[in-house]
Amino acid sequence: PHHNQPVSSSHMLSSLFIIDSKGDIIIERHWRGRISRSVGEEFWRHVKSSEPQETLPVIATPGHYLIHVFRYNLFFVGVVTQETQPLLVTELLNNFVQILHTYLGGSSKVSDVSIKQHFTTIYQLLDEMIDNGYPITTELSLLTDLVKPPQTSLQALTSGALKARGNARSPVPWRKLGIKYTNNEVYFDVIEEVNCIVDASNATLRAEVIGRIMCNCRLSGMPDILLRFQDPQILKDCAFHPCVRYARFEQDQSLSFVPPDGEFELMRYRNDDILKDLPVYCRSQIHVYSGGGSLNIMLNGKQRSLDDVAVVIPLNEPILTQHLSASQGTLLYDDRLKQLKWKIGKVEPKKSVSLGGQFSTTTSGADIDVVGAIRVLFRMTSFCASGIKVEKVEIREPNLKKPFKGVRYLTFSGGRSNEGGGYEVRTI
Secondary structure, three states, X not given: OOOXXXXXXXXXXXXXXXXXXXXXXXXXXEOOOOOOOHHHHHHHOOOOOOOHHHOOOEEEOOOOEEEEEEEOOEEEEEEEOOOOOHHHHHHHHHHHXXXXXXXOOOHHHOOHHXXXXXXXXXXXXXXXHEEOOEEXXXXXXXXXXXXXXXXXXXXXXXXXXXXXXXXXXXXXXXXXXXXXXXXXXXXXXXXXXXXXXXXXXXXXXXEEEEEEEEEEEEOOOOOEEEEEEOOHHHOEEEEEOOOEOHHHHHHHOOEEEOOOOEEEEEEEEEEOOOOOOOOOEEEEEEEEEOOEEEEEEEEEOOOOOEEEEXXXXXXXXXXXXXXXXXXXXXXXXXXXXXXEEEEEEEEOOOOEEEEEEEEEEOOOOOOOOOEOOEEEEEEEEOOOOOOOOEEEEEEEOOOOOOOEEEEEEEEEEOOOOOOOOOEEEOOO
């Protein structure tokens, strides 16, 4: 992302640990003196074994700050010894995880086992990516020159591209010279996450969109790309890949850049101006009485179809019995998490689905809040909640003849992994 001010290296990482789901340290790397492995034990005391994803992202201990991300059932923990900007450390950890994802062959192959199998590669990556606790090389195209990927992922990383010249110096650090493809193409994915809170009367209390634009570039030579938007004022709080010419964006809100080769995140943005036109309508009626209650939930996607729809109903008390019927989908009760999950699937445009009935709980009082805020999960293709649209993609490269260009749009609800946020509908 684009940062206006350099960050002092004295405020970055002292050490990095990778901890598995049992609390065992499987990787440790130190840059400013060795930190005791007891830090891992201190961190593990704060982990909720039943819901590890809810562990606080920043943990203050007497001598350190522990900043972590939880991915692939593993904890990637950065240790700093003085106050720093935690999002910078989180960004570095996420970048390292993404590099691992690519090197080890995808999410299905990132695990404690695969990490142990590729110890040498991972330590080499850490040495090339981080110096004295400060990030120096985070571009995949450069790292693959410095650290040879495992054979299992080497073909995927080089698929489609002919060997580039290694002797000439590139004018930009994120792209090598001499890249050649037999089929030239570039794809953009505009992906938005909707987070909102709707009260019991269906009034929107808060709503925002967190968006990102992903690019998959398979172009020969040194292409210069210009991306124009229909309504660029929609984009707020933007952060950019270093390849984006920030001065040009300040001038006319278009993205001008020489892209890295392969997949990368071009930019992120936020928009909080969607209060009047939320993509999903959900109404809930909850009545609680002594020993149980009744509920009625109705949901539709307005003018557009919804995919992978589910409604999560958290309960403060275990359910003894339930007599609930759904017009579509299945109903599952998780006794450990104390929640009902209504798995609906696909909802067609203008079609409403409903869930209704009664349930009994172990609580005999009528004044208890049995049902909390309902969480709606969904996915919408070919649609962006913010209204952003790519107007034009221009590619300037003398040796390219009519490369293929594609743009896709995807909107989904936040909080799909119980990580907070999401599309919440309050019941009281």
